[in-house]
Amino acid sequence: MDTAEIARQVKEQLIKHNIGQRVFGHYVLGLSQESINGLSGDPLASQSSSIKAPSDDPSGGESQPGTPLPLPGHTGLSIQELVAMSPELDTYAITKKVKEVLTDNNLGQRLFGETILGLTQGSVSDLLARPKPWHKLSLKGREPFVRMQLWLQDPHSVEKLMDMKRLEKKAYMKRRLSSLSDSHSVDVGLVGTDYMQGSQSPGQQHLKKPRVVLGPEEKEALKRAYQQKPYPSPKTIEELASQLNLKTSTVINWFHNYRSRIRRELFIEEIQAAGGVGGPGSDAGSPSLRGSKSGEGDSCDGTESEGTVEIRQGLGIGLDDQSGTCKDQDMEAESETDCTSSGLAGPGSSCGPGGLALFGLTEASSSSQASSTNIPASGPARNPRDNNLRKKKAANLNNIIHRLEKAASKEDPSEWEF
């Protein structure tokens, strides 16, 4: 888009919603008012590539993230550079602190997400509740944590967010007033939740696909299928889909999501078991360890699965084995055991720095989060969660042993499979 056009539209929006250039410049672009005034070139190009061009008014209440605040004190560096330069961060401690600050100051996840992180409320909720350990994150995944860290370090962070909150409220009230006085006015540009609730054009409306909501029976069946085979063959997927009256893409998506969320839950379990107190993971609705767990430690051929009979009887599906790769178990075994149980960690090992701990507990955090996540060789279980973890780890160890044995039976090391 033409930069002059962008500038023109931004100007229009600022006037329309009574937002000063100073505020806009400070919060959105990290520039002074004079700089904003003189903008005729490409104001957004100087921002990090991850910082999307403002598509809306930050105080407009629209549920559209993408315009995080400038990085305090680091305006010369892009977020990617900061992430790349960042030392290992304790993501759990960061999210804990952020949650505290937000709660203490009565600041919402939506506002925080949209202004500070450039993420939606749901993503923020997810991040805060289930932070992945630093070393498990990609560069992109680290970005929000760096932003959070910088935000926490900024002495005026709360103050700025409060300002944003006030601005939002003001803009909202203004809209309310104007919509009351002119019920015919069509303000689709910045209508916030109104937009979400259906003020789109009819064209947009009919493009929207209704969200699929899986029923408890369907979920249960899928979980059982997962226990049988975390990586079902196309044939199994087809069968599951037809039995459950779902689209195959829905089944595929469900398996992807479930695998990924289970993996993430394991990180949380590990962190908590390692010393994190309370915090995330105490939820009961996550895909974590309630009935899906057997899939993780089971041998690849599913011999330990408890769902076999049920799924076959319940769905009439013969789960074929040919294409199951056991990759999920492999990965989870890696993430849980490869650093602790043997020398299996390869080039892509997920061990923390120096092989200190399993889930990337930073040196800083490892002191507070116990010395490691290693499986205790023995000792009484402290609570059911510990038992659960122990079981999982034992299952994963079995898996590793199983594969080691398989590997050992091959003479040529190049044939070894891990």
Added chain:
DNA sequence: TACCAGTCAATATA
């Protein structure tokens, strides 16, 4: 091509 990480956004729940 299959899988994953990360995210959105609709919906459910507190």
Added chain:
DNA sequence: TATATTGACTGGTA
């Protein structure tokens, strides 16, 4: 109303 959950999607990687 704020937060949590989750199906779907995008883009990257092996």
